[in-house]
Amino acid sequence: MSAAAAKNLALPSGPSVQEIEAGLPGSARKARTPLSLVRSAPKKRRAPFVVLCFGMLAAALIAVLVLNISVSTAQYQLVKLRAEQTALTKQNQDLTQQVQNFEAPQNLAAKAAELGMVASTGKGQIDLSTLTVSGDAKPAVKGDSAGAVIAAPAVPGQLNVVPPASSGEPLASRAPAASETASGEKAAAEPETPAAAKAAGPAAAAKPAALNGGTIPAPEQRTPGQ
Amino acid sequence: MSVAQGKSKASKKKAANATKRLRLGLSIMLALLVVVGGKLFLVQGLDVGGMAEAALDNRLRPTVLPAERGSILDANGTVLANSVIRYNITVDQSVNTKTESFKRLENVDGKDELVTVSRDQGISELAAVLGMDVEDVRKSVTGTRTYYIVAKDLRPDVENRVSDLQIPGIFSEGTSKRVYPNGSVAGGIVGFLENGTTGQAGLEQTQDEILRGTPGKRVFEIGADGLRIPVGIDELTPAQDGKDVKLTLNSDIQYFAQQAIQTQADKLSAEWGVIIVSDVKTGNIIAMADTNTPDPNDPGKVAAKDRGVRSVTAAYEPGSVEKPLTAAALIQEGKSSPLDRFTIPPSLVIDGQQFDDAFSHGTEERTLAGIIGYSMNTGTVMAGSRLTRDQRHDWLQKFGIGEAPDIGLPAEAKGILTPAAQWDDRQQYTVLFGQGVSQSTLQTVRAYQTIANGGVMLQPRLIDSYISPDGSEEKVPAKPSRQIISKDTAKQVRDMLESAVTEGEIKEAAIDGYRVGAKTGTSESPCDDGTAGFCGYTASILGMAPMDDPRFIVEVVLQRPKGSIYGITNGPVFRSVMSQVLRTYNVPPSKGTPVRLPQYAK
Numbered sequence: 001m002s003a004a005a006a007k008n009l010a011l012p013s014g015p016s017v018q019e020i021e022a023g024l025p026g027s028a029r030k031a032r033t034p035l036s037l038v039r040s041a042p043k044k045r046r047a048p049f050v051v052l053c054f055g056m057l058a059a060a061l062i063a064v065l066v067l068n069i070s071v072s073t074a075q076y077q078l079v080k081l082r083a084e085q086t087a088l089t090k091q092n093q094d095l096t097q098q099v100q101n102f103e104a105p106q107n108l109a110a111k112a113a114e115l116g117m118v119a120s121t122g123k124g125q126i127d128l129s130t131l132t133v134s135g136d137a138k139p140a141v142k143g144d145s146a147g148a149v150i151a152a153p154a155v156p157g158q159l160n161v162v163p164p165a166s167s168g169e170p171l172a173s174r175a176p177a178a179s180e181t182a183s184g185e186k187a188a189a190e191p192e193t194p195a196a197a198k199a200a201g202p203a204a205a206a207k208p209a210a211l212n213g214g215t216i217p218a219p220e221q222r223t224p225g226q
Numbered sequence: 227m228s229v230a231q232g233k234s235k236a237s238k239k240k241a242a243n244a245t246k247r248l249r250l251g252l253s254i255m256l257a258l259l260v261v262v263g264g265k266l267f268l269v270q271g272l273d274v275g276g277m278a279e280a281a282l283d284n285r286l287r288p289t290v291l292p293a294e295r296g297s298i299l300d301a302n303g304t305v306l307a308n309s310v311i312r313y314n315i316t317v318d319q320s321v322n323t324k325t326e327s328f329k330r331l332e333n334v335d336g337k338d339e340l341v342t343v344s345r346d347q348g349i350s351e352l353a354a355v356l357g358m359d360v361e362d363v364r365k366s367v368t369g370t371r372t373y374y375i376v377a378k379d380l381r382p383d384v385e386n387r388v389s390d391l392q393i394p395g396i397f398s399e400g401t402s403k404r405v406y407p408n409g410s411v412a413g414g415i416v417g418f419l420e421n422g423t424t425g426q427a428g429l430e431q432t433q434d435e436i437l438r439g440t441p442g443k444r445v446f447e448i449g450a451d452g453l454r455i456p457v458g459i460d461e462l463t464p465a466q467d468g469k470d471v472k473l474t475l476n477s478d479i480q481y482f483a484q485q486a487i488q489t490q491a492d493k494l495s496a497e498w499g500v501i502i503v504s505d506v507k508t509g510n511i512i513a514m515a516d517t518n519t520p521d522p523n524d525p526g527k528v529a530a531k532d533r534g535v536r537s538v539t540a541a542y543e544p545g546s547v548e549k550p551l552t553a554a555a556l557i558q559e560g561k562s563s564p565l566d567r568f569t570i571p572p573s574l575v576i577d578g579q580q581f582d583d584a585f586s587h588g589t590e591e592r593t594l595a596g597i598i599g600y601s602m603n604t605g606t607v608m609a610g611s612r613l614t615r616d617q618r619h620d621w622l623q624k625f626g627i628g629e630a631p632d633i634g635l636p637a638e639a640k641g642i643l644t645p646a647a648q649w650d651d652r653q654q655y656t657v658l659f660g661q662g663v664s665q666s667t668l669q670t671v672r673a674y675q676t677i678a679n680g681g682v683m684l685q686p687r688l689i690d691s692y693i694s695p696d697g698s699e700e701k702v703p704a705k706p707s708r709q710i711i712s713k714d715t716a717k718q719v720r721d722m723l724e725s726a727v728t729e730g731e732i733k734e735a736a737i738d739g740y741r742v743g744a745k746t747g748t749s750e751s752p753c754d755d756g757t758a759g760f761c762g763y764t765a766s767i768l769g770m771a772p773m774d775d776p777r778f779i780v781e782v783v784l785q786r787p788k789g790s791i792y793g794i795t796n797g798p799v800f801r802s803v804m805s806q807v808l809r810t811y812n813v814p815p816s817k818g819t820p821v822r823l824p825q826y827a828k
Contacts, residue, residue: 090382093310097381100305100407105481123805125739125815134815135739147489150481153409154523156379 097155106150118142285447285458292402293439294695296468298416298429300477301510301690305407306416307430307522312403313385315356315377315396319369322395330392348393355387356380367395379403410521411481414535415473415514415635415688418522427525427533429471429689432634436692439468470693474510479503482806483515487782490799491517494787497762500537500667501799503807504779506675506770509684509704511633512778512807514538514668534637541639541664542764542785545749546601548622548660550719551673552610553598555621558715561612564595564722567827574604579652581607584748584792595722596825599730601746603659610658618657619646624710625673626683627665632705633688641665660749667766671781674768677719678776681711724773725823734797735769737805739815743776744769744800748791762786767796771804772816780804 101107124135268274297308325345332341353363356377366376376396380388385398404419417428425431442465447458483501491499496517503513518532525533556562570590574581583602597605610618622628622643630640642664646654653662668686676683685705692700711719723743726732735744746767750760768781780803782796 087386090311090386094382097310097405097407103304104408105411105478106409109481109485122738123809127814148485148492150410150485150488151521153407154521155405155407155409156523 101153101155104153106152109150110152282447285449285455287446287448289444289446291442291444291463291465293441293465294402294467295404296437296439296470296693296695298433298437299470299472299693300412300475300480301473301512302476303472304477306412306473306475306477307404307406309402310405311382312379312401313382313398314375314401315380315385315388315398317367317374317376318395318397319367319371319374320395322367322393323369325394328392328394348391351391352376352388352393352396355384355391404522406522408477408481409523410519411477411484412473412475412514413519413522413525414516414533415475416522418520418525427520427636428522428535429473429634430522432636433471433689437468437471439695440466442466467695469695471689472691472693472699474505474508474512474687474690475514476512476810479803479807479810480513480515483513483803484517484519486799486803487515487784488517490782490784490796491787494784494789494794496787497785498532498536498540499785500540500781500783501803502537502667502671502779502781503803504671504675504686506678506776506779509672509675509686510690511668511686511688513803514688535635536667538631538633538635538638538666538668540785541641541666542751542783543662543664543749544660544670545747545764545766546603546659547670547674547745547747547766547768547781548658548663549598549601549606550677550723550745551622551625552606552613552618552658553594553722554625554677554711554715554719555613555617556594556609557718558621558711559613559617562594562609564593564718564823565827566594566609568592568594568597568605568608570597570602570605570608574607576607576611576655577651579655581655591827593824593827595725595823596730596827598722598745599726599732599823599825601731606659607655611655615646615649615654618654619643619649622657622663625676626669627663627673629669631666631668631672631686633668633686635688638668639666641669660747667781667783670766670768671779674770674779674781676710677716677723678770678779679716680713681709681716683708683710720770720773720776721821721823723770724821725825727769728820728822729825732767732797734795735767735800737771737801737808740771740808740813741773741816741818741820742769742771742804743773746796751786763791765791765794765796767800769800769804771808772813773821774816774818777811777813778804778807780807 118140120140122136122138124133124137126133269277273279295309298306300306322345327342327344328348329340330343331338333339334341349364349367350360352367353360356363358377363376366374379401380398388396389398402422404422406413406416406418415428417425417430417432419430420426425434425437430437443461443463445459445461447455447460449455483503487499487501490496499517501513501515502511504511514535514537516532516536518528520528520533553562553564557564568591570587570592572582572586572588581603583600583604585600592600592602592605594605594609596602597609613621628641628643630638632638644653644663649657649662656662672683672686675686684707687702687704689702691702694700720743723745724741727735727742727744732744732746735742744767747765749764749766751762751764753759753761762785764783764785765787766781766783768779770776770779780800782799782803784794784796787794
């Protein structure tokens with residue numbers, strides 16, 4: 001009941017408490033305070049607290065979302081870099097193996113013979129401390145047959161004949177799905193000059209029997225997957 | 227008043243009933259709670275039935291992280307063996323068979339578009355990349371199996387092209403493959419693997435533990451949907467890659483020597499041949515060439531007997547190359563000297579045994595140098611008989627005969643040097659000129675290295691160092707050296723060897739510009755099939771250069787060449803290999819006057 005209403009409310013008249021108490025036996029009690037309306041304290045406003053709670057919740061959720069996003073992006077980058085690393089490692093290995101194949105002594109000797117080179121028979125020496133030349137160097141002559149052939153390394157999937165030095169695209173000889181060996185035509189000029197630039201496109205693979213005037217047959221290539 | 231009492235009685239009863247029901251309900255709930263609590267305690271606390279462990283086992287996935295096998299390198303870092311990534315192309319046949327067409331992102335006219343590709347086109351493209359027949363590819367991708375290998379051991383760039391085709395059901399799995407870029411050059415020494423994992427011959431076998439490394443382990447938890455559980459167990463033990471093995475070989479000289487001995491063996495139809503090139507100052511083996519060396523990429527191509535390294539495994543009677551060792555023993559014991567005079571009859575009879583020379587002659591006055599220079603059995607026995615039996619035996623033993631060299635190859639022969647007491651009347655003399663005793667080529671080279679190195683024997687070395695994956699190199703320490711003969715004795719023996727080339731019978735070993743000392747050997751070879759007696763000859767030549775300060779020893783051995791043994795010479799082979807070695811190592815030409823000890827006594 002509001003205070004205003006309470007003021008207006010007329011209490012039924014009747015004997016007041018004091019009168020009744022005066023009439024009751026043994027009423028040496030104190031007089032009660034008269035009834036009056038208690039004004040209640042203003043109610044606490046809960047709205048800001050709730051807003052704060054929701055705000056914090058939202059903030060936490062957003063923070064977690066942002067964290068997840070950044071972790072995921074980093075993860076995508078990691079995957080991309082890993083893939084790049086694997087691809088580069090593969091390429092590196094591939095190229096290294098090609099170089100090793102070209103460097104194998106048997107292949108070098110075969111290529112040298114193909115270019116018309118012969119083993120030297122004489123040698124001379126220059127002594128730098130006394131500035132004398134000793135020995136007697138003669139021009140190399142083609143001797144009899146080169147002797148036994150040590151077979152080229154049977155590394156599967158490698159080109160077994162060194163491709164000619166070309167002025168074109170370095171990886172052109174590795175055309176897609178091409179498994180032909182690219183042995184160029186025999187360069188008649190000195191081995192130093194890249195006269196093999198004359199060899200325009202890859203020639204047909206040299207069959208083992210075709211010695212092309214030399215003594216060392218071109219080794220065969222093994223097809224991958226067999 | 228009675229109504230009120232009645233009321234209270236009724237209400238009391240109701241109350242009592244209510245309380246009773248409450249209590250009953252409560253007790254039932256408590257009982258259930260006890261049951262549930264008890265079960266919880268049993269399952270969670272005591273884990274009766276091991277379910278938690280079983281669940282964990284179900285989730286745990288241990289994966290092995292393979293270790294990369296170490297490489298084998300030569301002295302200059304040339305790779306003789308290494309492991310590379312190769313790919314197997316596998317197919318999930320069930321997926322591929324039912325996909326009649328698939329979409330693929332291609333670059334058409336400069337724009338990326340989704341193009342529909344039919345299964346047949348996919349198969350023909352795959353066949354083109356793999357270099358296989360279209361029908362074979364079709365057969366391998368059609369079926370119901372979920373795992374079938376279409377192609378093996380493909381290079382990474384081929385695998386890239388296969389993945390670009392994006393054919394459904396085609397996957398690639400990476401494997402490691404052992405590749406030997408130099409093929410049969412040093413093939414027998416390097417060895418090869420069985421099943422691609424364990425070494426079966428050569429250094430791959432003896433150094434298997436070091437090359438192999440330790441595989442790592444990864445343990446993680448994986449859910450039923452196949453995704454890794456992030457907060458579960460995740461333990462990682464990284465793999466330790468194997469160490470690289472660096473050898474003392476020079477692969478260019480190895481190739482040269484292999485080609486030279488193969489040519490010679492083919493020309494003379496010999497059973498086998500061997501060339502060893504050794505560095506005098508360190509004992510390092512620069513080349514160890516055999517005929518018919520296997521190519522470790524394909525070892526099955528050569529016969530099983532050719533897959534070893536005969537330089538160390540084949541023991542044979544050395545013949546005349548043993549004579550300088552006898553001479554060294556005589557000089558060291560003070561019982562002779564290079565210019566000591568001997569009167570040698572055409573045929574020597576001693577203790578009832580007759581010894582003849584390879585050439586017939588009258589009675590000759592010879593020096594010890596002449597006996598060595600002309601490789602006279604008679605003179606050797608005459609001089610060697612000054613040594614007691616035990617001395618003859620012990621000196622051969624000191625020079626390493628009967629003691630296998632330990633260079634890390636399997637089945638190294640130790641040769642046969644029977645105790646002196648077991649020698650019969652003939653053998654006691656034949657050991658002086660290298661018959662009745664057997665040794666491998668490396669043992670002979672080791673004995674001569676002693677003479678070339680001032681009397682100090684160095685054990686031969688093949689493995690130079692081990693290189694860890696982090697790049698640190700750990701050199702294999704040289705085994706302790708031994709002084710066998712004095713420096714002076716060694717010099718006198720070297721003089722005799724040089725005189726054999728300048729004055730004696732081995733003029734074919736002379737090399738322009740360098741002083742060379744050499745000894746040939748022709749020995750009768752006991753029959754291999756167990757029959758008594760001898761079958762064929764073993765022809766060898768051993769030389770060292772330059773004699774002013776010897777740096778290299780080259781020995782060429784040929785087993786059972788066909789044709790007259792007296793017409794066969796390994797001299798040209800020795801010359802070409804020794805010249806190549808001297809040229810490769812830029813050895814300056816010899817200075818000083820060559821030694822020419824007189825072969826005949828005046």
